[in-house]
Amino acid sequence: MDVPFARPRFYGGEAEALAAVIESGWVSQGPRVQEFERAFAARVGAEHAIATTNCTTALHLALYVAGVGPGDEVIVPSLSFIATANAAWYCGATPVFADIDPHTYNLDPRAARQAITPRTKAIMPVHQIGLPADMDAFLALGREHGVAIVEDAACAIGAEYKGRPIGSLGSLACFSLHPRKVITTGEGGMITTNDGELADRLRKLRQHAMDLSDLARHSATDVVFEAYPERGWNCRMTDLQAALGLCQLAALDEILAERRRQAERYTDALADVPGLDVPFEPDYATRTWQSYAVRVRAGAPLGRTELMRRLLRDGIATRRGVMAIHHERAYEGEDVLLPHTEAAAREALMLPLFPGLGDAAQDRVIDRLTAHLMREAA
Ligand SMILES: Cc1ncc(COP(=O)(O)O)c(C=O)c1O
Numbered sequence: 120m121d122v123p124f125a126r127p128r129f130y131g132g133e134a135e136a137l138a139a140v141i142e143s144g145w146v147s148q149g150p151r152v153q154e155f156e157r158a159f160a161a162r163v164g165a166e167h168a169i170a171t172t173n174c175t176t177a178l179h180l181a182l183y184v185a186g187v188g189p190g191d192e193v194i195v196p197s198l199s200f201i202a203t204a205n206a207a208w209y210c211g212a213t214p215v216f217a218d219i220d221p222h223t224y225n226l227d228p229r230a231a232r233q234a235i236t237p238r239t240k241a242i243m244p245v246h247q248i249g250l251p252a253d254m255d256a257f258l259a260l261g262r263e264h265g266v267a268i269v270e271d272a273a274c275a276i277g278a279e280y281k282g283r284p285i286g287s288l289g290s291l292a293c294f295s296l297h298p299r300k301v302i303t304t305g306e307g308g309m310i311t312t313n314d315g316e317l318a319d320r321l322r323k324l325r326q327h328a329m330d331l332s333d334l335a336r337h338s339a340t341d342v343v344f345e346a347y348p349e350r351g352w353n354c355r356m357t358d359l360q361a362a363l364g365l366c367q368l369a370a371l372d373e374i375l376a377e378r379r380r381q382a383e384r385y386t387d388a389l390a391d392v393p394g395l396d397v398p399f400e401p402d403y404a405t406r407t408w409q410s411y412a413v414r415v416r417a418g419a420p421l422g423r424t425e426l427m428r429r430l431l432r433d434g435i436a437t438r439r440g441v442m443a444i445h446h447e448r449a450y451e452g453e454d455v456l457l458p459h460t461e462a463a464a465r466e467a468l469m470l471p472l473f474p475g476l477g478d479a480a481q482d483r484v485i486d487r488l489t490a491h492l493m494r495e496a497a
Contacts, residue, residue, distance in 0.1 A: 124469070243270070439468065
């Protein structure tokens with residue numbers, strides 16, 4: 120493969136940081152996780168950050184503390200990674216799919232409003248591929264109907280909504296640290312909140328609801344026994360992951376700037392190519408460009424999948440846009456009419472974009488993509 124689709128980038132110092140953790144003898148959740156949580160919270164303007172094993176477990180815990188349980192409904196976009204719906208299922212709740220805004224690909228607050236029933240316990244807007252959803256509308260909807268808003272911010276560290284960082288808006292926000300995301304710890308997740316009591320409960324729930332952390336036990340000056348006031352899960356991040364996360368966080372501004380630069384290069388080069396729509400940029404948001412998705416319009420000279428095939432033959436890896444969860448067998452039978460989701464799932468195409476891609480490789484993507492569409496249009 121000449122041009123891969125994505126690859127994480129490390130900026131130096133990671134090997135030393137990991138060696139220091141190994142040297143310390145404390146490799147499970149401990150002081151580095153605490154340091155990473157503090158740095159993460161400071162970066163996104165939240166009062167508290169709680170590290171987890173991944174974003175899916177973060178979403179599960181966030182929905183759980185929001186009171187979601189068996190028999191409840193959680194409104195989610197179908198146009199999202201399947202983890203969004205699975206997190207509701209983890210709670211024994213039913214994910215209810217609502218349509219997206221066709222310009223932003225994010226859950227449409229009007230569609231979410233129409234999907235509210237007496238069983239709705241939470242709404243989960245997803246900041247899809249790092250573009251913030253219309254949070255003022257969702258927060259107002261949550262207040263009006265007494266339902267929780269939990270943000271799926273898997274791709275959104277560093278994104279801003281009306282000048283405020285995602286993670287600082289007051290609702291529980293859940294981030295992913297998977298290598299396909301903006302920064303990575305290999306696997307990992309983070310929940311942010313401004314509510315100290317919720318943060319405290321989440322910290323316990325992620326380690327079987329034990330009321331004493333390992334860190335507290337190790338620094339105790341007397342014999343202490345832990346208690347388990349409720350049931351929980353094991354969603355602990357390791358200090359090895361946190362050490363990597365601290366290095367990645369230090370590089371976040373550089374990563375975001377490079378992602379933006381590449382996105383602007385794509386948009387400049389592709390804006391006038393027949394049959395393509397470049398991403399819509401709402402003026403309320405600063406996005407992370409976790410992915411760059413063009414739309415191959417219905418009347419384009421080549422269909423999206425055929426275009427992907429031809430690019431693959433050129434040695435260029437692409438991906439379909441975000442999946443539609445209700446198309447999958449795992450959620451089949453859901454009786455929903457989601458025309459904007461259907462169209463986006465059919466027509467969106469993601470192009471390689473990652474720090475380290477290089478201008479020559481990006482130019483090759485632009486050149487081949489343009490050539491295939493122009494040739495067919497001629
Ligand atoms: C929108 C969205 N939500 C949740 C997840 C799950 O993240 P993780 O792999 O960290 O569990 C992903 C990951 O792809 C995602 O894109």
